[in-house]
Amino acid sequence: MKTGNYIKYCFGTTYCHVDAVHAASPKADRFTDEIVAGIIAKTGCAGIIGTVSRTVADLNRPPGPGNDEAVWEYRDVIGQFLYNTGLLAPGSRSLAKPYLHIGIHGMKDQPHGPFSIEVGTIYGQTCSFRVKKWFGEVLKARVREFSPDIKVIFDKHWVGNKSLASHRWGEGRRYPGYGKNYNAFQVEISRTLREHHRPAIIDIFTAVVADFSLMFCRR
Known part of the structure; x- marks a missing residue:
């Protein structure tokens, strides 16, 4: 991985x-x-x-006093990812095909219980209707393969921060966003699942990423 001042990161070979x-x-x-x-x-x-x-500089917030430099480093790296995929034509800010951003977060075992995942999209602002529907169906199907006891909830308690929508729709002139093909999901995973069932969680989201490539990334 490459190392910045506030993040470490690596480039990939998928639209995600x-x-x-x-x-x-x-x-x-x-x-x-x-x-x-x-x-x-x-x-x-x-x-x-x-x-x-996050007590020093929260990357999951709009830039402001205390986190400005950190957020812009984070956003710059996302931009590098997008250019690296070839989804952005020279001089363009609009993605030519759907792109998937999965933000992995952690929540306590409350309010939904120890076997729970909540997905935040700010009520559909961070993704298209089609991709949100697909994400829900695939995630729930993959979760059921592991355990029928895991609940998958959308936009109830942790709906996502507005900074997540800015990648899609922009945030003023300084950050115009990448358009309707940018699809972001804030995924909150319960402590029990993160601590005791990491291999299964990794496999579940590995399958989600693979399915996205099959569904949306054909050349």
Whole structure:
């Protein structure tokens, strides 16, 4: 992996990246870095792991006092990923094909229980309707293969931060966004699943990334 001031990252060979922006202590989403590293290793997708604590500079927020430099480093690397895929024509900011961004986060075993995953899309603002429908169907199917006891919830408690939508729709002139083909999901995984069932979680999201390539990335 390459190392920046606030993140470490690697390029991939798919139209997808996964990240764990809250991987650094204190107040880390524990084990999210291991999950992201596992998905990268199995899929060859690009990835980002935060190396700065959210108490110092939160990468999952819009840029502002205290986190401006960190957020722009993070956004710059995402831009490099997109150019590396060839999805952006020279001088263009709009993606030619669908792209998938999975943000791996950690939540407590409450409010949904120890076997739960909540997906935040800010009620559909971070992704297309088609890709959201696909993501839900594939994720639930893969989860059922592991355990019928795991609940998958969308946009109920952890709906996602508005910074996630900025990759799609932009945030003023300084960050115009990449258009309707950018699809981002904030995935909150319960502590029990992260701590005791990491291999299964890695396999589940490995399958999701692979299915995305089959469904949306044919040349």
